[in-house]
Amino acid sequence: MKSYQITTKKKKFFQYPQIIALTILFLCTGMFLSKIMLHQEKPIEIICIVKSLDEDNGFWQSVMEGANLAAMEYNAQIVIWGAEKEDDYSKQNQLIEEAINRKPGAIVLAAADYIKTVEAAKAVVSNNIKLVLIDSTVQGDFADAVIATDNYKAGIRMGALMKRLLKDGKEIGIISHVKGTSTAIDRENGIRMGLTDDKDKIAEITYCDSDTEKAKELTKEMVKKHPDISVIAGLNQYASVGAGAAIKEMGLENCIKVIGFDNATEQIKYLEEGIYEAIVIQKSFNMGYLGVESAIKLIKGERTERVIDSGSTLITKDNMYTSLNQKLLFPFD
Amino acid sequence: MFKPDTEAFPGKRFGRLLQPFKSIRMNMIFLFSLLILCAVFLFLGISLRVTRKAVIENSTEYTKQVIGQVNADIDAYISYMENISTLLVTNMDVREYLSTEPYSEKDTELYLRMLSQFETILSMREDIYNIVVYGENDKFAVNHGTQMLNRNVDIKEMTWYKKAIEGNGRRVLSSSHVQNLISDDYKWVVTLSKAIRTKETGKILGALLVDLNYSSITKLCQNIKMGNKGYIFLIDSQGEIIYHPKQQLIYTGLRKEKIGEILTCKKDHFITTVDGEEKLYTMSTSEKTGWTVVGVANINELFPGRQSTQSIYLESALMLLLGALIIAVLFSNKLTRPITDLRNSMKQVEKGNFDKIPRKDWGEGEIGMLHKSFYAMTDELQNLMEDKSRSQKEKYKLELRALQAQINPHFLYNTLDSIVWMGEGGNNKEVVIMTATLAKLLRQSISNEVEFVTIENEVDYARSYLIIQKMRYRDQLSFEISVNPLIYSCRMVKLILQPLVENAIYHGIKYRETKGTVIIRGEETKEGILLQVIDNGIGMEEDTLKHIFDKKDKSGKSNGVAVENVNRRLKLYYGEQYGLQYESTPGIGTTVSIYLPKVEGGVPDEELSNND
Numbered sequence: 001m002k003s004y005q006i007t008t009k010k011k012k013f014f015q016y017p018q019i020i021a022l023t024i025l026f027l028c029t030g031m032f033l034s035k036i037m038l039h040q041e042k043p044i045e046i047i048c049i050v051k052s053l054d055e056d057n058g059f060w061q062s063v064m065e066g067a068n069l070a071a072m073e074y075n076a077q078i079v080i081w082g083a084e085k086e087d088d089y090s091k092q093n094q095l096i097e098e099a100i101n102r103k104p105g106a107i108v109l110a111a112a113d114y115i116k117t118v119e120a121a122k123a124v125v126s127n128n129i130k131l132v133l134i135d136s137t138v139q140g141d142f143a144d145a146v147i148a149t150d151n152y153k154a155g156i157r158m159g160a161l162m163k164r165l166l167k168d169g170k171e172i173g174i175i176s177h178v179k180g181t182s183t184a185i186d187r188e189n190g191i192r193m194g195l196t197d198d199k200d201k202i203a204e205i206t207y208c209d210s211d212t213e214k215a216k217e218l219t220k221e222m223v224k225k226h227p228d229i230s231v232i233a234g235l236n237q238y239a240s241v242g243a244g245a246a247i248k249e250m251g252l253e254n255c256i257k258v259i260g261f262d263n264a265t266e267q268i269k270y271l272e273e274g275i276y277e278a279i280v281i282q283k284s285f286n287m288g289y290l291g292v293e294s295a296i297k298l299i300k301g302e303r304t305e306r307v308i309d310s311g312s313t314l315i316t317k318d319n320m321y322t323s324l325n326q327k328l329l330f331p332f333d
Numbered sequence: 334m335f336k337p338d339t340e341a342f343p344g345k346r347f348g349r350l351l352q353p354f355k356s357i358r359m360n361m362i363f364l365f366s367l368l369i370l371c372a373v374f375l376f377l378g379i380s381l382r383v384t385r386k387a388v389i390e391n392s393t394e395y396t397k398q399v400i401g402q403v404n405a406d407i408d409a410y411i412s413y414m415e416n417i418s419t420l421l422v423t424n425m426d427v428r429e430y431l432s433t434e435p436y437s438e439k440d441t442e443l444y445l446r447m448l449s450q451f452e453t454i455l456s457m458r459e460d461i462y463n464i465v466v467y468g469e470n471d472k473f474a475v476n477h478g479t480q481m482l483n484r485n486v487d488i489k490e491m492t493w494y495k496k497a498i499e500g501n502g503r504r505v506l507s508s509s510h511v512q513n514l515i516s517d518d519y520k521w522v523v524t525l526s527k528a529i530r531t532k533e534t535g536k537i538l539g540a541l542l543v544d545l546n547y548s549s550i551t552k553l554c555q556n557i558k559m560g561n562k563g564y565i566f567l568i569d570s571q572g573e574i575i576y577h578p579k580q581q582l583i584y585t586g587l588r589k590e591k592i593g594e595i596l597t598c599k600k601d602h603f604i605t606t607v608d609g610e611e612k613l614y615t616m617s618t619s620e621k622t623g624w625t626v627v628g629v630a631n632i633n634e635l636f637p638g639r640q641s642t643q644s645i646y647l648e649s650a651l652m653l654l655l656g657a658l659i660i661a662v663l664f665s666n667k668l669t670r671p672i673t674d675l676r677n678s679m680k681q682v683e684k685g686n687f688d689k690i691p692r693k694d695w696g697e698g699e700i701g702m703l704h705k706s707f708y709a710m711t712d713e714l715q716n717l718m719e720d721k722s723r724s725q726k727e728k729y730k731l732e733l734r735a736l737q738a739q740i741n742p743h744f745l746y747n748t749l750d751s752i753v754w755m756g757e758g759g760n761n762k763e764v765v766i767m768t769a770t771l772a773k774l775l776r777q778s779i780s781n782e783v784e785f786v787t788i789e790n791e792v793d794y795a796r797s798y799l800i801i802q803k804m805r806y807r808d809q810l811s812f813e814i815s816v817n818p819l820i821y822s823c824r825m826v827k828l829i830l831q832p833l834v835e836n837a838i839y840h841g842i843k844y845r846e847t848k849g850t851v852i853i854r855g856e857e858t859k860e861g862i863l864l865q866v867i868d869n870g871i872g873m874e875e876d877t878l879k880h881i882f883d884k885k886d887k888s889g890k891s892n893g894v895a896v897e898n899v900n901r902r903l904k905l906y907y908g909e910q911y912g913l914q915y916e917s918t919p920g921i922g923t924t925v926s927i928y929l930p931k932v933e934g935g936v937p938d939e940e941l942s943n944n945d
Binding site: 272 | 483484485486508510511513517519521547573579580581582584585586587651655
């Protein structure tokens with residue numbers, strides 16, 4: 001009798017865990033529903049600061065194109081700023097400051113100077129704005145992501161080609177762009193690596209400060225000063241266009257081989273004409289696209305690679321019109 | 334041999350899963366919910382699937398129309414360009430120019446006439462970039478005649494030229510490419526070329542090139558919108574991309590397009606997954622150009638209000654579930670109530686309360702029948718129990734009668750002994766009294782057919798007994814009877830007073846050293862009738878008093894039997910509220926109170942005994 005009475009004793013409502021589970025299920029579904037209904041994405045705002053807004057500069061134009069396309073793909077708002085001249089780091093620092101004041105979700109920056117941009121770039125991070133560096137980096141390891149050509153690798157490509165072109169007893173001249181920028185440093189080091197035991201044949205490295213005219217003059221001077229030079233490398237668009245122009249003017253295209261960097265129309269012509277032996281081109285579009293893509297992912301809190309190589313290719317006269325290369329060389333209108 | 338074994342009952346675990354509750358009702362609600370949940374989600378899945386299928390079919394149809402239109406536009410466009418090229422290839426000036434010697438007067442004249450024709454076409458059509466005629470003899474004419482050919486390329490080695498010569502008058506169409514034919518000019522174009530032959534012999538003189546502005550092709554595709562994420566693109570017969578809205582992403586390797594699948598697909602559409610999103614690819618290939626227009630639609634976007642549709646489906650499903658749950662709660666209550674009711678009835682039966690069972694009619698269903706059977710069963714049970722208690726009572730009464738019939742043999746023996754002594758002592762008068770009293774006592778005792786006697790009779794009986802005892806104990810015992818004569822005519826169970834008086838004498842007075850007194854009192858009270866037997870004997874200890882109604886006295890004396898017997902009889906006949914009550918103080922005496930209902934005379938014996 002007693003045991004029977006225990007089993008028939010009325011149980012309290014809350015003693016059924018299943019009921020609680022059912023209630024929780026209902027609540028969860030409700031919450032899920034309301035989340036679907038109320039879900040609205042906040043607009044993402046990104047400010048992109050490039051080195052130069054020069055319309056003749058195919059490289060930066062293409063970076064901007066990439067950046068714009070990424071912003072469109074991800075439905076983000078983007079503003080692109082930049083100084084007129086590439087080496088104008090003080091103007092760029094001002095722009096960074098202004099950008100910080102507008103409090104965007106992220107700033108995509110191509111640093112004008114490896115050292116002098118550091119303070120401004122640090123201010124971005126300390127203001128809780130995501131910082132994505134593209135093309136050129138700064139000293140220190142505080143950026144949220146870096147998307148750039150592996151300049152060291154590109155340098156090795158150039159160096160290896162130069163080593164092949166170099167005849168016994170001849171020398172190498174290098175026209176670099178801006179002293180102290182990370183791109184110049186990495187490219188120079190890469191060239192030395194590519195040259196291996198021929199690296200002591202570098203007669204001189206000069207800096208044209210991203211000025212074509214200056215590069216031309218410097219090249220002429222260098223060739224006069226070191227008559228044994230048979231290979232010249234220009235380390236960015238301005239440096240290599242200047243070098244090409246100087247060699248063309250001096251009529252030395254048969255004695256001195258030039259290797260260029262980047263793909264301005266001028267450079268493509270030099271390549272066709274045979275003044276340039278080859279050019280190393282960067283995938284500037286990728287840089288812009290991946291830079292903005294990373295910025296958006298960082299804002300959304302998704303996982304991204306901290307360092308991305310946007311890639312580079314060596315192009316010679318023979319392969320410049322292959323289906324793939326022409327698409328990299330010539331921008332679509 | 335029964336051995337509980339899970340192997341033998343594979344459904345046991347499953348059953349437990351389906352019935353996790355102890356109560357039928359909760360199990361029913363739970364199963365209802367489970368069933369409805371399954372049904373609702375099945376319904377949801379099916380309806381979404383059906384909707385999706387219909388939408389995809391519609392969308393495929395729509396996309397086919399759109400890309401068919403694009404294809405027709407491109408075909409029309411290319412046809413137009415073909416007409417221009419045919420016009421120029423068959424132009425006599427062009428043919429003559431290529432066959433005349435250079436630098437002659439006629440040559441210049443033909444050249445200028447030819448250029449003016451180029452001029453007309455170029456001014457008419459902005460989408461034509463270049464018109465170039467190049468002869469086997471290296472004579473050429475370019476656009477307005479002001480532009481230079483690119484010195485760094487060998488024109489006869491260029492694809493357009495070689496293919497045109499090979500084509501021998503057939504139109505050759507290139508994919509999109511950069512035109513490097515003209516010095517300082519690098520434009521993205523689509524090239525249409527054709528060999529120029531003499532009218533008479535068909536000998537090849539050279540080739541004509543017409544460059545179409547690439548953007549005029551892209552414009553045809555760009556304007557087509559297929560949702561936010563849908564797009565169309567163009568590939569040639571080799572799978573080479575002519576136009577793609579995200580061509581840069583594709584060329585730089587950030588995106589892949591499903592070219593292989595498109596080329597191998599035999600149907601005109603397929604569904605594939607790109608970056609975790611389902612896409613519908615629809616293709617249309619032009620006979621004329623060999624180009625394929627591919628329309629890509631994002632399947633998620635095909636449902637305009639997919640999310641809201643889904644949430645509406647889900648919401649209504651939940652409402653249904655909620656409604657069904659409420660119904661389940663109500664319905665299960667209706668279903669389980671008869672069972673709960675039956676359980677409550679059973680509880681009452683368990684306690685023996687047959688009269689408290691609520692009898693309801695639950696219809697002719699299984700449970701209704703169960704109730705009926707239950708009621709029939711309890712009725713039977715009740716009858717059986719009543720029979721049993723009645724027969725028990727009968728048995729009791731018989732037993733009592735037997736007891737009553739016995740007059741204590743010791744008492745009889747002692748009394749007779751006393752009479753003998755008195756006779757021998759010559760106390761004739763006393764002998765007469767005692768013998769007469771004994772005779773009266775015996776007569777009263779023998780007449781045991783009746784259960785009930787008047788109180789007067791009962792008191793007389795006690796008196797007779799006391800008279801005999803007084804004569805025997807002489808100076809040791811005195812008695813007093815003060816019963817209100819008003820209650821003499823009331824009836825009571827017989828043989829109550831005498832045993833109590835006997836007790837008072839044997840256990841109280843007997844142990845006194847001086848004379849003891851027994852008083853019998855009787856009066857009417859509010860509740861009924863109260864009789865008392867009071868003695869001033871030695872009294873009882875509290876401990877003894879406690880066990881006075883126990884069946885067997887600890888000391889083994891026979892008094893307990895009498896008291897217990899009297900008390901039980903009173904309760905049996907009159908109910909629990911009646912009976913004996915003892916009060917006793919050691920050294921002072923004992924009072925027994927007898928509580929009785931007031932029953933006026935004339936009530937038949939049998940009826941009374943049934944009415945308890």
